[in-house]
Amino acid sequence: DQQVKQNSPSLSVQEGRISILNCDYTNSMFDYFLWYKKYPAEGPTFLISISSIKDKNEDGRFTVFLNKSAKHLSLHIVPSQPGDSAVYFCAAPNNAGNMLTFGGGTRLMVKP
Amino acid sequence: DAGVTQSPTHLIKTRGQQVTLRCSPKSGHDTVSWYQQALGQGPQFIFQYYEEEERQRGNFPDRFSGHQFPNYSSELNVNALLLGDSALYLCASSWVTGAPGKLFFGSGTQLSVL
Numbered sequence: 264d265q266q267v268k269q270n271s272p273s274l275s276v277q278e279g280r281i282s283i284l285n286c287d288y289t290n291s292m293f294d295y296f297l298w299y300k301k302y303p304a305e306g307p308t309f310l311i312s313i314s315s316i317k318d319k320n321e322d323g324r325f326t327v328f329l330n331k332s333a334k335h336l337s338l339h340i341v342p343s344q345p346g347d348s349a350v351y352f353c354a355a356p357n358n359a360g361n362m363l364t365f366g367g368g369t370r371l372m373v374k375p
Numbered sequence: 376d377a378g379v380t381q382s383p384t385h386l387i388k389t390r391g392q393q394v395t396l397r398c399s400p401k402s403g404h405d406t407v408s409w410y411q412q413a414l415g416q417g418p419q420f421i422f423q424y425y426e427e428e429e430r431q432r433g434n435f436p437d438r439f440s441g442h443q444f445p446n447y448s449s450e451l452n453v454n455a456l457l458l459g460d461s462a463l464y465l466c467a468s469s470w471v472t473g474a475p476g477k478l479f480f481g482s483g484t485q486l487s488v489l
Binding site: 267269272295297304305306307308309312352354355356357359360361362363364365366367368 | 420
């Protein structure tokens, strides 16, 4: 049972345009969400997070939106840069905060 | 300041063998978690160690075991290796009182079981 799903395995975007990565979840107990970015041969690195008491969190070019009623979150990158090309994972911790459930990832390719 | 370091980076084993992977957490971190990432999938939680004890365990068989040492470093042991154990094994460290889910990952150990 996949509690966190990323239905788009890949996304290709032109440099300077907006990238939108989507994530759905099924577990209503999740109340905090994170996005991680992973380059080849490196471990995932934390990018941005959002609590369920908010519907938007912004950090520079990165914004995460949360729609609790739809159990859906999205990551917007504006403007997209070639260095943003990586695999992006959404994730949710359990209530104790000691176990992360990851989605399957979306490979973003930003073309110059 | 060194981040999370893992060794070895690559490993090739045969079915039925045993393997030990090692992890040193980021300086100041007291909690170590292990994840398995199969090709084309997201990382899956194996277990977390804090104060030298297993604090939480994911849906993995007893063939997967671990240990945390007094200096917070950790080992992951896998016995009776199966072909399906071939994956990238990621170690992550954090503070027990840190933001939930905010982990610092190492670059991983790529395990191939032949």
